[in-house]
Amino acid sequence: MVLPVLALLLAVGLWSVAVAGAQLRCVDAARDGARAAARGESDAVVFAATTAAAPQGAQIAVHHEGTRIVVVVSARVGGGLGPLAAIAAPTVSATAAAESEAGP
Numbered sequence: 824m825v826l827p828v829l830a831l832l833l834a835v836g837l838w839s840v841a842v843a844g845a846q847l848r849c850v851d852a853a854r855d856g857a858r859a860a861a862r863g864e865s866d867a868v869v870f871a872a873t874t875a876a877a878p879q880g881a882q883i884a885v886h887h888e889g890t891r892i893v894v895v896v897s898a899r900v901g902g903g904l905g906p907l908a909a910i911a912a913p914t915v916s917a918t919a920a921a922e923s924e925a926g927p
Contacts, residue, residue, distance in 0.1 A: 838911065842900050845878045846915040849896045852877035853919035856894035860885060861921035869894070890923045 856873030864872075866885060873883045873894060881898035897916035 838901065842913060842915060845898055845900045846917070848876065848878045849881065849898055849915050849917035850919075852881065852883070853894045853896045853917040856883065856885065856896070857892055857919035857921040860887075860892035860894065861924050863924060891920055892923060893918060893920045 852873045852875075855876045856869050859872040860866075860869045869885055870883060873885075873896060874881075877883060877896050878898040878900075881896050884895040886893040886895075895916065895918045897914055899912055899914045901912040
């Protein structure tokens with residue numbers, strides 16, 4: 824009776840670590856992309872820098888609002904869970920913004 828409960832607790836713990844790790848990778852990726860865009864890099868370089876740090880399969884959006892650059896990274900965690908993915912696959916996201924160093 825105790826062994827299935829321990830297995831469930833281990834699974835929930837590992838799932839929580841995976842979600843937290845994906846959230847941190849989204850934060851890092853958004854920050855890296857915003858920093859590259861603020862330096863005046865092209866959108867291709869911004870996407871490359873963001874993709875390198877983002878979780879696999881993440882969606883990346885870059886918005887230019889005047890001199891402000893906003894990078895949004897979102898990723899679905901646990902897509903390989905089969906039928907459980909509908910209830911145990913949250914989407915994590917992060918947004919980073921920076922002012923362009925190049926000016927208007």
